[in-house]
Amino acid sequence: TEVARTSLLYARLLSRTRLTMPLLRRPPAALVRDVFVEVMERTGFGEGEFLPEELEGVAHTERQLLHFIKKLAKLVSRHDPPTGITTPSAQEIAVEPILKNR
Numbered sequence: 872t873e874v875a876r877t878s879l880l881y882a883r884l885l886s887r888t889r890l891t892m893p894l895l896r897r898p899p900a901a902l903v904r905d906v907f908v909e910v911m912e913r914t915g916f917g918e919g920e921f922l923p924e925e926l927e928g929v930a931h932t933e934r935q936l937l938h939f940i941k942k943l944a945k946l947v948s949r950h951d952p953p954t955g956i957t958t959p960s961a962q963e964i965a966v967e968p969i970l971k972n973r
Contacts, residue, residue, distance in 0.1 A: 885909050900936045904929040907943060920946050 874895045881890055888905045904926055911917045921942065928935040 881906065884913060900929050900939070904939065916950070917946055
């Protein structure tokens, strides 16, 4: 399933954030933030895109959550590979460190 694929994809990348099936089926805002922060710390992706207050306030109000999600979606869409370019697998990323920043 897509949930299992997502769990496997991030398993080697994340050390602090535990991705369980129930959490991935309906991820809370804090989980999305925690995954983003850990990916950012490990790979540098998204560094400097958010102020600390933006990351800390995600779970406080719906307005802050929507702001974070919208900004995160824009960040990811800017780095989404064009059609025809394949995304590396989790195994390729684990073996080839340069792929971590794609």
